[in-house]
Amino acid sequence: MTLRPATVKAAPLPWDLAGAEAGLGPASRPGRAIRGGPRNLHRLTGDSGPYELFEVTPLNPLIGAEITGVDLGAPLRADVRDELHRAWLEWKVLFFRDQWASGTHLIEFARAWGELEEQQVTSPGATGITRYVKNTDNAGWENAWHVDMTGRAEPAKGFVLRLLVGPDVGGDTIFVDAAAAYDNLPTDVRAAVDPLHAVHDLNATLGRFVTPAEAARARATFPPVTHPVVRTHPETGRRTLFVNSVFTDRITDMDPERGERVLQYLFRQLQAPEYQVRFCWRPGSVAFWDNRAVQHYAVSDYFPAMRITERVAIAGDKPY
Numbered sequence: 001m002t003l004r005p006a007t008v009k010a011a012p013l014p015w016d017l018a019g020a021e022a023g024l025g026p027a028s029r030p031g032r033a034i035r036g037g038p039r040n041l042h043r044l045t046g047d048s049g050p051y052e053l054f055e056v057t058p059l060n061p062l063i064g065a066e067i068t069g070v071d072l073g074a075p076l077r078a079d080v081r082d083e084l085h086r087a088w089l090e091w092k093v094l095f096f097r098d099q100w101a102s103g104t105h106l107i108e109f110a111r112a113w114g115e116l117e118e119q120q121v122t123s124p125g126a127t128g129i130t131r132y133v134k135n136t137d138n139a140g141w142e143n144a145w146h147v148d149m150t151g152r153a154e155p156a157k158g159f160v161l162r163l164l165v166g167p168d169v170g171g172d173t174i175f176v177d178a179a180a181a182y183d184n185l186p187t188d189v190r191a192a193v194d195p196l197h198a199v200h201d202l203n204a205t206l207g208r209f210v211t212p213a214e215a216a217r218a219r220a221t222f223p224p225v226t227h228p229v230v231r232t233h234p235e236t237g238r239r240t241l242f243v244n245s246v247f248t249d250r251i252t253d254m255d256p257e258r259g260e261r262v263l264q265y266l267f268r269q270l271q272a273p274e275y276q277v278r279f280c281w282r283p284g285s286v287a288f289w290d291n292r293a294v295q296h297y298a299v300s301d302y303f304p305a306m307r308i309t310e311r312v313a314i315a316g317d318k319p320y
């Protein structure tokens, strides 16, 4: 008897399933975007080791830790900087409370992680602190999952953000570990998205923030750019989902309608609470996040209260 090789037909990818199969039906349907079940949760591929120079209090098991015992107003010792760097890579976003250092000190702290990013849109060439005032005139808008400024060829490496004035309650920021979102994709989906690229466009969203003249300058300075859909973190080697609902316009070399379904599927992966940390701000709180590792969402639930923050951006490199 001759055995014929079995023909194995590849299962359809989630975004190619129709209707209820695509995720509208019960959780057992094959294309369900996020199914219940065990999650694969790793902060790093290896062990970062203990912290000895300050206290690290995790806000949940995967992402986000509060640091106590570091004064951002004092010169940063080299050994403290190195240990903080280790904690930053492990926890993706570090939080500090009651930090009233001068803006100069905040800038010095950011500089310990690299050159500052040039602002270029509202004040070309400027680096340092940008102050944001949120009130009912400009309510909402950052309440969508995003990585800051991926419309740049070299999006920022990280941000230091301090709350100066905030509501009594509300105005939290949620950060999500984009490596966990990637790790938990089915194997066939990872294989399908690994080689993809997507166009990111800063200009589609800028109109709400800047004057027409600034928008025109931004269009000239920041034409749409292409980034990999999955980027490799240059320091940890982790693969992270690098498409976001604010700046990512389309998948390249794919039928636009199908590409949009791929994006919608990937955006939904960020919604699992196991990958997230929700930070409740107080005046003087500082968040220091790795913009190569996380996405974030500014909860817009506090108006007409006002929120004033100041932010320092650290220059990044080209995603690969």
Ligand SMILES: [Fe+2]
Pocket (backbone or CB within 6 Å): 142, 146, 147, 148, 296
């Ligand atoms: Fe943001």
